[in-house]
Amino acid sequence: MNLTLKIWRQKGPQDKGKMVDYKVTEISEHMSFLEMMDVLNEQLINQGEEPVAFDHDCREGICGMCSMYINGEAHGPDRGVTTCQLHMRMFKDGDTITIEPFRAKAFPVIKDLVVDRSSFDRIQHAGGFISVNTSGNTQDANAILIDKHAADEAMDAATCIGCGACVASCKNSSAMLFVGAKVSQYALLPQGRVEATDRVQNMVAQMDLEGFGNCTNTGACEVECPKGISLENIARMNREFFSAKIKG
Amino acid sequence: MSVLDSKVPKGPLKDKWTDYKNHIDLVNPANKRNIDVIIVGTGLAGGSAAATLAELGYNVKAFCYQDSPRRAHSIAAQGGINAAKNYQGDGDSIYRLFYDTVKGGDYRSREANVYRLAEVSANIIDQCVAQGVPFARDYGGQLDNRSFGGVLVSRTFYAKGQTGQQLLLGAYSAMNRQIARGKIQMFNRHEMLDVVKVNGKARGIIARNLVTGEIERHSAHAVVIASGGYGNVYFLSTNAMGSNATAAWKIHKKGAFFANPCYTQIHPTCIPRSGDYQSKLTLMSESLRNDGRIWVPKKMEDVLAIREGKLKPTQIAEEDRDYYLERRYPAFGNLVPRDVASRAAKERCDAGYGVNATGEAVYLDFKSAIERYGNEQAKLHGLNNPSKEKITELGEGIVRAKYGNLFQMYEKIVDQDPYKTPMMIYPATHYTMGGVWVDYNLMTTVEGLYCIGEANFSDHGANRLGASALMQGLADGYFVLPYTIGDYLSNEIRTGAIPTDTPEFEEAEKAVTDQINFFINNKGSHSVDYFHKKLGKIMWDKCGMSRNAAGLKEAMSEIKAVREEFYKEVNVPGSANEMNPELEKAGRVADFLELGELFAKDALMREESCGGHFREESVELDGEQKGEAKRNDAEFAYVSAWEYKGEPADAVLHKEQLEFKDIELKQRSYK
Numbered sequence: 001m002n003l004t005l006k007i008w009r010q011k012g013p014q015d016k017g018k019m020v021d022y023k024v025t026e027i028s029e030h031m032s033f034l035e036m037m038d039v040l041n042e043q044l045i046n047q048g049e050e051p052v053a054f055d056h057d058c059r060e061g062i063c064g065m066c067s068m069y070i071n072g073e074a075h076g077p078d079r080g081v082t083t084c085q086l087h088m089r090m091f092k093d094g095d096t097i098t099i100e101p102f103r104a105k106a107f108p109v110i111k112d113l114v115v116d117r118s119s120f121d122r123i124q125h126a127g128g129f130i131s132v133n134t135s136g137n138t139q140d141a142n143a144i145l146i147d148k149h150a151a152d153e154a155m156d157a158a159t160c161i162g163c164g165a166c167v168a169s170c171k172n173s174s175a176m177l178f179v180g181a182k183v184s185q186y187a188l189l190p191q192g193r194v195e196a197t198d199r200v201q202n203m204v205a206q207m208d209l210e211g212f213g214n215c216t217n218t219g220a221c222e223v224e225c226p227k228g229i230s231l232e233n234i235a236r237m238n239r240e241f242f243s244a245k246i247k248g
Numbered sequence: 249m250s251v252l253d254s255k256v257p258k259g260p261l262k263d264k265w266t267d268y269k270n271h272i273d274l275v276n277p278a279n280k281r282n283i284d285v286i287i288v289g290t291g292l293a294g295g296s297a298a299a300t301l302a303e304l305g306y307n308v309k310a311f312c313y314q315d316s317p318r319r320a321h322s323i324a325a326q327g328g329i330n331a332a333k334n335y336q337g338d339g340d341s342i343y344r345l346f347y348d349t350v351k352g353g354d355y356r357s358r359e360a361n362v363y364r365l366a367e368v369s370a371n372i373i374d375q376c377v378a379q380g381v382p383f384a385r386d387y388g389g390q391l392d393n394r395s396f397g398g399v400l401v402s403r404t405f406y407a408k409g410q411t412g413q414q415l416l417l418g419a420y421s422a423m424n425r426q427i428a429r430g431k432i433q434m435f436n437r438h439e440m441l442d443v444v445k446v447n448g449k450a451r452g453i454i455a456r457n458l459v460t461g462e463i464e465r466h467s468a469h470a471v472v473i474a475s476g477g478y479g480n481v482y483f484l485s486t487n488a489m490g491s492n493a494t495a496a497w498k499i500h501k502k503g504a505f506f507a508n509p510c511y512t513q514i515h516p517t518c519i520p521r522s523g524d525y526q527s528k529l530t531l532m533s534e535s536l537r538n539d540g541r542i543w544v545p546k547k548m549e550d551v552l553a554i555r556e557g558k559l560k561p562t563q564i565a566e567e568d569r570d571y572y573l574e575r576r577y578p579a580f581g582n583l584v585p586r587d588v589a590s591r592a593a594k595e596r597c598d599a600g601y602g603v604n605a606t607g608e609a610v611y612l613d614f615k616s617a618i619e620r621y622g623n624e625q626a627k628l629h630g631l632n633n634p635s636k637e638k639i640t641e642l643g644e645g646i647v648r649a650k651y652g653n654l655f656q657m658y659e660k661i662v663d664q665d666p667y668k669t670p671m672m673i674y675p676a677t678h679y680t681m682g683g684v685w686v687d688y689n690l691m692t693t694v695e696g697l698y699c700i701g702e703a704n705f706s707d708h709g710a711n712r713l714g715a716s717a718l719m720q721g722l723a724d725g726y727f728v729l730p731y732t733i734g735d736y737l738s739n740e741i742r743t744g745a746i747p748t749d750t751p752e753f754e755e756a757e758k759a760v761t762d763q764i765n766f767f768i769n770n771k772g773s774h775s776v777d778y779f780h781k782k783l784g785k786i787m788w789d790k791c792g793m794s795r796n797a798a799g800l801k802e803a804m805s806e807i808k809a810v811r812e813e814f815y816k817e818v819n820v821p822g823s824a825n826e827m828n829p830e831l832e833k834a835g836r837v838a839d840f841l842e843l844g845e846l847f848a849k850d851a852l853m854r855e856e857s858c859g860g861h862f863r864e865e866s867v868e869l870d871g872e873q874k875g876e877a878k879r880n881d882a883e884f885a886y887v888s889a890w891e892y893k894g895e896p897a898d899a900v901l902h903k904e905q906l907e908f909k910d911i912e913l914k915q916r917s918y919k
Binding site for chain 1: 296299300303314315316318319320321323324333335368371372373374375376377378379380382383384385386387388389390391407408410413414417420421422424425427428434436459486488489490522523525526527528530531656657660661663726727775777819821822826827829830
């Protein structure tokens with residue numbers, strides 16, 4: 001199929017940036033979206049132009065490196081996938097596709113479609129861990145019995161790949177789905193309960209400091225999340241936060 | 249006398265590690281604060297090492313090319329992690345895990361290292377659970393296990409089909425705790441481009457800031473390389489797009505020997521390629537072989553009808569299906585080791601029985617498993633005379649719970665529903681057992697320079713068993729390196745901070761800058777990918793699942809020719825002082841173009857078949873094992889460690905003879 005691409009080009013963080021139109025031809029429906037971008041870049045290189053910079057790595061939907069806001073949706077029109085898993089069969093011949101970076105104050109653009117998501121790392125530094133040394137002098141793994149349902153729910157929360165689609169999709173640029181998922185994973189497990197009070201307060205404080213907005217229960221994040229992280233995690237984080245505040 | 253000293257401690261196998269730990273020199277906590285360690289790579293090995301060394305009190309500087317340490321490619325490991333816990337009471341033990349690993353590796357690994365790995369394996373699970381890794385559990389609240397290829401026990405712990413992700417996030421969380429304390433200084437979006445040696449010791453690295461293009465000098469008392477494997481030498485592999493061998497290859501060029509490059513794992517269950525534009529291949533976890541049965545049609549007319557779309561695989565009767573693994577290997581069936589399963593798939597496809605348009609695909613079928621689980625569930629739910637549809641529904645539910653994310657991944661890529669029709673799979677490059685040579689301490693042939701995880705060669709011999717890569721990465725990082733590096737650093741307490749304004753740093757930085765400027769100014773006629781694809785094709789055709797002397801010789805000269813053309817004609821757009829992904833790729837492909845040639849040289853030298861290395865000249869000619877790989881222990885029971893001498897073709901071979909005191913060498917039989 002033949003496509004028109006409207007792509008955000010921005011030389012660097014200080015550059016103003018603009019949308020630029022490109023044409024690609026003979027795109028197979030079996031290609032992944034990023035393979036289509038590879039075709040475009042190969043074309044640009046051969047024409048002596050600069051290729052479009054975009055983040056990507058594993059290309060199987062797990063590393064969370066790829067981003068892109070495609071036709072107004074984080075990771076494009078398909079559900080439950082990252083951009084690297086999006087396939088061209090979702091588009092048709094003659095389509096015009098608009099490709100922008102994830103937009104949020106806390107995700108400044110580095111170049112073209114590449115954004116800086118280090119704010120996510122800093123939230124994790126504030127409390128995204130259980131304070132246990134890696135000495136190996138822990139008790140036997142089966143000494144802690146964990147209810148299967150709790151373990152499964154913790155796993156569902158832990159599935160988050162930290163891509164930032166939730167932030168990009170939110171009209172408030174809120175990171176509460178991301179933070180809620182981490183808070184939930186640990187809050188649901190006995191190992192994580194010990195420091196639950198401090199954790200939720202520290203992580204929320206850092207989240208606010210980074211300039212992410214608040215949650216107004218629109219639910220766009222849940223819809224666009226490639227891993228289907230549930231809004232329940234935000235509710236759980238709120239509960240944890242309020243009870244932490246009461247405990248003081 | 250070889251220059252290689254493996255430094256394996258004396259004494260009985262089972263006491264070596266304990267005795268070793270009891271007798272090494274320690275560094276007192278106050279002195280650790282004055283010692284810096286650089287770690288390159290933040291996957292399971294690098295991430296766990298960084299966290300542990302920081303906890304111990306060392307100042308750690310960690311580097312990764314991704315935008316966060318959480319994105320290292322360990323995250324993509326699906327199936328699980330092995331540990332000799334014997335929670336299932338099925339006869340597992342440290343010895344059995346050790347034995348399975350040595351046998352699975354086709355007797356080409358170092359006994360003492362493997363035993364240590366098996367010994368610390370159980371500890372890894374304890375550690376990860378304490379960190380909050382949500383492993384799968386049964387209804388009693390205890391940890392669940394599954395089985396993997398090449399073994400007869402269930403010792404694999406898992407977190408859905410995302411075990412690597414959860415273990416990496418565990419290590420990342422441990423790192424975060426130390427980053428918050430200031431004990432780890434994290435350098436995201438940085439790539440190491442050379443190691444700096446001062447008086448023979450590794451004392452730092454030259455790194456490029458991938459955002460600004462700035463070249464930076466970083467010093468330390470020891471340098472640890474944890475940069476993963478070199479599977480992308482094939483261009484197409486299950487590795488991440490950025491996975492590269494540059495750190496490992498640069499240290500090789502500075503004196504670290506490179507061991508067994510020809511030992512590569514071609515994983516049997518990957519999604520077949522669909523066209524020339526393909527940028528990478530996707531793995532379907534080996535855990536699927538627990539429940540999936542692999543087959544091709546028995547009759548050629550069925551094969552042709554399927555290819556033409558006239559027949560569906562579900563329409564082929566049981567008796568017309570060739571479950572070739574069950575036929576050839578009745579004892580292990582669909583759970584034979586990866587190298588055996590891959591070659592068997594290639595054998596069927598070469599014979600013309602491949603089931604897709606390219607002729608390179610076999611079926612992985614879950615119909616029997618869905619029926620089996622469905623019947624089991626019907627009984628559990630007390631259903632009498634359940635309908636066929638009900639059984640299928642119940643069975644699909646169980647399969648979904650076990651492999652749901654993998655099935656979804658398959659459906660998104662191939663656009664077929666694997667619950668209703670069998671998956672198509674074909675082997676693809678997945679893991680590299682070869683790597684930088686290290687001694688028992690995980691130190692390379694350069695003093696103060698360590699190599700851990702997939703980047704080293706040590707534990708998997710010529711073939712790695714499933715769910716053992718995660719085990720090795722975490723064992724190295726959490727439990728082995730923190731001891732062994734201390735023994736070395738105990739001699740560094742009086743060294744003081746290492747300055748970076750010395751001629752050694754100057755020289756290394758200049759070499760890096762010169763190469764970058766060369767690429768930017770070359771303005772050739774082809775993109776980096778053009779050359780990478782050319783290299784990949786040579787590697788796959790001539791150094792792939794089966795190899796022969798003539799092909800390997802051709803590969804060596806062809807790779808050399810591509811390398812020469814690359815330096816003449818490569819085109820790298822943009823400039824050096826900005827984010828420039830093409831420039832990053834150029835440096836990586838330049839190194840692959842050297843590594844590939846050494847790979848072929850190593851494969852040519854090893855005139856035997858062992859593990860992932862199959863030489864067509866070395867097969868069993870008769871008897872029960874006819875057609876199977878034939879090892880040659882008399883002449884090749886050694887590790888080949890190559891010393892860099894300029895051109896890859898001029899590399900000098902050093903041999904580390906392998907001694908098996910606790911295991912009898914036999915032909916692997918999975919029949």
